[in-house]
Amino acid sequence: MKRRILAFITVTALMATVFTGCGSSKTSSNSANTSSAASSSTAASSASSASGSTSAEKTGDVDTVTVVTANSYAPFCYLDKNNEYQGFDVDVLKAIDDLDDSISIKFETCDWSAMLPGLDAGRYDLCAYQLGKTDEREQMYYFGQMPYCYDAGGAIITTPEHSSWKSFDDIAAAHGTVACIVGSNFTNYVEDYLDKHPNAFQTKYYDSELPAVLEDIANGRVDCTINDGAVALSKAKDDNLTNIELGGYVTEGTPIWFVYANNDRGHELAAKLDKDTKELAQSGKLAEIAKDVLGSTKAADLLTESEYMKK
Amino acid sequence: MRPLYWDFMIENIWVIARGIPYSIEIAVIALFFGFFIGLITAIARMYKVPVLNQISSIYIAIIRGTPLLIQILICYYGIPRLLQYINYVYNLNFNINSIPPIFFVFFCFSIYTGSYLSETIRGCILSVDPGQMEACYSVGMTTTKGMMRVVLPQAMISAVPNIANQFIGLIKDASLAFVIAIPEILGQAKIVAGRSSKFLEAYIVAAAWYFVICWICQRFINIIERRINRQQKKA
Structure with missing residues (x-):
């Protein structure tokens, strides 16, 4: 009897998971079709x-x-x-x-x-x-x-003390560490620069989204990152990180x-x-x-x- | 269907291998500290040491009841907050951000391993015949002495296979450390994959490395186990 109850509970739970899974994907797919986008x-x-x-x-x-x-x-x-x-x-x-x-x-x-x-x-x-x-x-x-x-081009996103950094060369001169988000376009720019100037500065790779990187910049765990300036500032504002500023733009759109x-x-x-x-x-x-x-x-x-x- | 890029995999074997020292470091250190944490909590629970017993039970319940990934994230973001607060309350001027991220991983993995080893060690101590302890008392040994000299050595021998399995598990669990930017094996794989979009290939290489390391460890463990068995037979 106990076993039967257990089996019943398991089956119900599984079914619930399957159905809620379907439901959520359906609503998201239809949201695309609304008239005024x-x-x-x-x-x-x-x-x-x-x-x-x-x-x-x-x-x-x-x-x-x-x-x-x-x-x-x-x-x-x-x-x-x-x-x-x-x-x-x-x-x-x-x-x-x-x-x-x-x-x-x-x-x-x-x-x-x-x-x-x-x-x-x-x-x-x-x-x-x-x-x-x-x-x-x-x-x-x-x-x-x-x-x-x-894209608007990549800006150096950093704290007020480094906001004078206008280019990769400035980062290299100051021996900064650049946070790179795995797979991002901006990471490619950083890697291209490092191909030409090996070991110009340190990189630290992140498998996370921008907010986690911004938090580490704000806390001084890493010096800067390259990303879309507008996005970074809006994220920083959302997360109440008051000490995020932009340096120069290092890439064109x-x-x-x-x-x-x-x-x-x-x-x-x-x-x-x-x-x-x-x-x-x-x-x-x-x-x-x-x-x-x-x-x-x-x-x-x-x-x-x-x-x-x-x- | 696009084919697998074998050249890419061969090219990047050694790039991804750069993560191996991190994985092994994490596993070794976590096992070392975890062992002591496990030993202390196991004994505290067996002898129902007041306060320590309750703390141990709560600690084990919490750590076993939450995913390791979340524990890592909480450690990485939470401990600095805690230290900031301590700095503030006691007027200290300790620079929290100078702590390398890998220390948070060491800390977290040690705590995690400790909770699992605690149960293992407790089981192994209980598996030692109670007559052994009684014999210790009969020759005038204290509980501590009896524990250290007679019971624990026997218990540890039966714990070896479990602890070794825990070690292999830890090497694989270390793959979670990349969430806080520790470039271990999987981290390196993700980095080269992100650069080239060849994710599947990079993951296959990473899997191969994990397999090789775990296989080597397993061989070592088998040798150790055989030695122990032989000695036990002699005795």
Whole structure:
């Protein structure tokens, strides 16, 4: 009898886990289909009411595109209080979803180290996580022809006592230690510099998100990091870290891409989304999203002025 | 389907191997301190030493009831706060941020190992025939003396396999230390993978290294165990 009760409890618990798991992914996928994606707050509030109704709106063959993104990289991709995906990358994809009737976008998240392998495995169709091109990534994945924005460039993020650091050379001269987030674009810049100037300064690798690194900078455990200045300051403010300041910018804005698997499906999707992104940029919708979410149109302006638009 | 990049794996074997000293250091130090923590708490619980007994029980319950990963994070972010507070209360001027992060790992892993070894050691002491202790009393030894000279040596022999297993477990658990930026084996693998996006390849190399280390340790343990068995037979 005891055994039976135990078995019953186990089965119920397992079922509960499975069902709640399905439920949460469903709501997140439908949040992408809400009508007005421009303003993130309305999107969030209407998401729950709109669930399920969207597939009916779109006629013909609708291709479900599974996007993998991060859940804590504000303001680009994060989960808000209601567990809805928000942020610049998410809003751009939502706008593409509205624009293009042939696709329906659903969002999923996982650890950074599992994102790109998830493309290989076919679990995800594309990755939107403010990714820049690197030689290594280009060998293995497909980037399409059209970036969806530019990053603002990497700033030296440090404490007031080091805010006079304007370049990598300054860090090297002061024997600073630079925190590097594993896999980040900015880490690539640091590594490129160190390839040219071996042992110029110390690095310390982090497998964590920016807030953990900022806390270590604020506490003096590491001297600085290279990251998006605006993001870092907003995070520092959220976490009440009062002694985070910006030094100089060490890199210029670079194009940011959706990353696809390097196969037929990836190429096909990229062609479609390239066209959509271009349309968003031309119509000014992209600038609108940038203004709304990032507080400045710079990310979109750099793209509109770039050579990619002329192709 | 993209193929595995064998060249990349071969190229990075020694890069990832740079993490091995950290993993072994963590395991050795944690086992050393953990052993003493375990011994003290085991004895405190067996003899129901007032206060120490209760503290030990609570400590073991808490450590066994929480994931090691969370313990590491709490140590890394929590201990500095605690020290800051102590600094503030006693007006000390101790620079907390000069403590290298690896010390937090040593501390945390020692505490963690201690809680698990405590139960192991307690079991082993209980497995020694109570007649041994009675014999000690009969020749006028005190409890402490009897413990040190007769019971513990016998108990430790039966504890060796368990402690050795704990050591192998620790080497693998050390892979969690990268959350606080200790570049051990898995950390090195993640660093090279992050640079190149070849995660699977890097993880395979890391797994191979763990396997090699654990296999070597297992061989050593087997030899030690055989020695002990032979000696016990002689006796």
